[in-house]
Structures are given as C-alpha cells and as structure tokens.
Amino acid sequence: MDKDIKILAIESSCDETSAAVVVNGRQVLSNIISSQIDIHKKFGGVVPEVASRKHIEVISIVVKQAMEEAQITFEDIDGVGVTYGPGLVGALLVGLQYAKGLAYALHKPLIGVNHIEGHISANFIQYKDLKPPFVCLVVSGGHTYLVYMKDHGKFEVMGQTRDDAAGEAYDKVARAIGLGYPGGPKIDKLAREGNSETIKFPRANFHDDTSLDFSFSGLKSAVLNYLNQKEMKKELINRADVAASFQKAVVSFLADNSLKACNLKHVDKIAVAGGVAANTCLRETLIRMGHENNIEVLFPDFVLCTDNAAMIGSAAYFEYVRGNTSSLSLNAVPNLKLGER
Ligand code: KG4
Ligand code: ZN
Numbered sequence: 001m002d003k004d005i006k007i008l009a010i011e012s013s014c015d016e017t018s019a020a021v022v023v024n025g026r027q028v029l030s031n032i033i034s035s036q037i038d039i040h041k042k043f044g045g046v047v048p049e050v051a052s053r054k055h056i057e058v059i060s061i062v063v064k065q066a067m068e069e070a071q072i073t074f075e076d077i078d079g080v081g082v083t084y085g086p087g088l089v090g091a092l093l094v095g096l097q098y099a100k101g102l103a104y105a106l107h108k109p110l111i112g113v114n115h116i117e118g119h120i121s122a123n124f125i126q127y128k129d130l131k132p133p134f135v136c137l138v139v140s141g142g143h144t145y146l147v148y149m150k151d152h153g154k155f156e157v158m159g160q161t162r163d164d165a166a167g168e169a170y171d172k173v174a175r176a177i178g179l180g181y182p183g184g185p186k187i188d189k190l191a192r193e194g195n196s197e198t199i200k201f202p203r204a205n206f207h208d209d210t211s212l213d214f215s216f217s218g219l220k221s222a223v224l225n226y227l228n229q230k231e232m233k234k235e236l237i238n239r240a241d242v243a244a245s246f247q248k249a250v251v252s253f254l255a256d257n258s259l260k261a262c263n264l265k266h267v268d269k270i271a272v273a274g275g276v277a278a279n280t281c282l283r284e285t286l287i288r289m290g291h292e293n294n295i296e297v298l299f300p301d302f303v304l305c306t307d308n309a310a311m312i313g314s315a316a317y318f319e320y321v322r323g324n325t326s327s328l329s330l331n332a333v334p335n336l337k338l339g340e341r
Contacts, residue, residue, distance in 0.1 A: 013087025081316025
C-alpha cells in the first residue's frame with residue numbers, strides 16, 4: 001500500500017485561527033479551532049486589524065495543540081497546507097507566514113490552498129468515498145457560489161452572488177432585528193418559532209432568466225424597509241416571523257438554483273459547504289428537494305462547515321498528490337478566485 005500522506009494545515013483567513021493534521025485528505029487526526037467571535041461580537045462584525053492581532057497571539061498555541069492531539073512529530077508530516085486567499089489580507093498573512101516559516105525550517109513542501117476549495121473539500125472528509133463530479137453549493141459569510149466540480153482542481157462557476165453573500169445577508173438582517181453577531185445561527189434558531197408565510201419578501205429577478213446567479217441585497221433592503229414601516233406606524237414587530245420569512249426567501253433561492261444546476265449538468269449529487277451549510281432550514285429544504293428529484297444531498301458535520309483547518313488539509317492533500325506545491329514567495333491573495341492558482 002502507498003505511504004500515508006500527512007498534512008499539517010493552517011487556516012486564518014477571517015476570525016478563526018485553526019490548525020489540523022489530516023491523513024490522505026480524508027482522515028482528521030486533529031482539528032483545533034480558536035474562534036474570535038466573542039471579541040468581534042462587541043463590534044457587531046469582524047474588525048480586520050483586531051483579527052490579525054488575535055491570530056498572532058494564538059497561532060503557535062493552536063499549531064502545538066494540533067500536533068499534540070495528532071500524536072505526531074513535525075518530522076512525520078509530508079507538507080504544510082495553508083489558506084492564502086480569499087480572505088482578510090492581514091489575517092491571511094499571519095497563517096501564511098507561519099506556514100512558510102515551518103515549511104522552510106522543516107524542509108517540507110508548502111501547499112497554498114484556496115479557502116473556498118477548502119470549504120468544498122470538507123465533503124471529502126465527511127464522505128470517505130466521495131469523488132467528483134458533483135455540484136457544490138458554497139454558502140459562507142463572504143461567498144455564495146454554485147460550482148460544478150468536474151475533477152480535483154477543475155471548477156466551473158455556474159452561479160454566484162452579484163452583491164451580498166448569503167451569510168452576510170443573515171448577519172445584516174440579524175443586526176437589524178437586534179440579534180447580534182454572527183447572525184446566521186441566531187436567525188436559524190429564532191425562525192423556528194416564526195411563521196415563514198407571514199411576510200412575502202421579494203426575490204431578485206435577472207434579465208437573463210437562465211442565470212444561476214444570486215442576489216441578496218434587495219432582500220436585505222426589503223427587510224429593513226419592512227422594519228422601518230412597522231416602526232413608523234408604531235406597530236409591533238414579530239421578530240420570529242421576520243426571521244422565518246427572510247430565511248425562507250434565502251433558502252428557496254439557494255435550493256431552486258441548486259436543483260437547476262444539477263439538472264443542467266445531469267448530476268445526481270450536490271455537496272453543500274461553508275458556514276451557512278450549518279443552517280437547519282437549508283438542510284431540510286435541500287434534503288426534501290433531493291428526495292423528490294433523486295439527488296443525493298451531502299452536508300459536512302457542523303464543525304466542518306464553518307472555518308476550520310481540516311478542510312484546508314484535505315484540499316492541500318489533493319493539490320500535493322497532483323504535484324501542486326507552492327514557492328516560499330507565495331503571497332496572500334485577498335480576492336483569490338475559485339480554481340485560480
Ligand atoms: O464559512 P464561514 O465560517 O466563514 C466564511 O468563510 O465566511 O461562514 C460564516 C457565516 C456567517 O455569516 C454566519 O452567520 C453563517 O456562516 N452561519 C449561518 C449558520 N451558522 C453560521 N448562517 C445560517 N444559519 C446557520 N446555522
Ligand atoms: Zn469560510
């Protein structure tokens with residue numbers, strides 16, 4: 001049997017500092033995540049400068065813990081995987097520079113990973129036999145993509161948001177109804193107590209009706225207008241109904257386009273990725289859609305949906321086996337596109 005490939009992976013693109021050890025892209029030996037959410041909560045969102053400083057404080061500890069939990073030594077690893085984009089530049093640079101230092105000192109290859117490809121790769125950890133091709137819905141705080149993954153490293157963007165990302169819309173609407181940051185899980189919870197049929201929020205229409213793109217900023221404005229009008233009329237606002245109605249608008253948009261993408265590519269498998277993949281309504285809706293259309297719907301566990309280094313370790317492994325290592329001059333690319341190297 002071929003030798004196991006062990007990747008030490010580092011993720012610091014936003015507000016989580018994470019390190020993981022992953023074997024052959026599928027088996028997680030450790031996945032340590034230090035979240036800054038409690039710090040950024042006070043500001044109502046991620047403050048980039050604060051995020052970079054916090055990454056610096058904890059990165060050594062997080063890497064040390066990941067190695068201890070995996071019970072391996074630095075000598076045992078085959079490569080250092082790291083997110084180099086997209087993300088906040090200062091935050092990315094902390095993880096990238098740390099990874100470069102390690103790779104240099106250990107004489108091990110450095111493998112730069114695209115954060116979005118990492119999110120997709122979380123599915124390879126969850127589903128041990130999963131192989132491309134499949135359609136992937138990537139829904140996070142910064143990105144919303146419908147992707148056809150033809151093979152490892154071969155991505156075709158079928159649709160994407162033209163303005164706000166799905167998670168961003170959740171966070172902004174949550175702030176407007178006084179739920180705080182991060183809004184996604186809070187809206188998810190509150191919506192369970194509300195009626196999603198109460199308010200009909202609009203869906204964006206594009207001139208090209210074959211487009212699989214998304215748009216959520218109009219929806220966000222419609223929620224803000226609804227709240228303003230209610231306040232002006234001094235009427236009571238049922239926040240649970242607002243949350244449920246908003247969530248229904250987002251989820252139905254995501255699900256409808258996902259089904260169209262599967263039909264267009266004649267695939268019977270859709271993998272979901274990114275922080276919003278943790279959403280219970282999205283999970284239920286896509287699973288129902290899957291049953292009705294003979295499409296298998298794949299979701300990683302919650303911990304693999306939001307930012308973590310294990311998913312980066314998985315993506316790094318698939319780059320490594322294709323011979324794609326990076327030079328030590330690798331820089332952070334804040335707006336790195338999917339499939340771009
Ligand atoms: O993937 P992620 O951890 O970071 C980015 O790469 O952006 O995603 C974070 C986003 C946030 O916008 C958060 O509100 C959203 O994922 N999120 C959720 C849920 N859990 C996290 N959105 C909806 N429902 C959830 N349960
Ligand atoms: Zn992410």
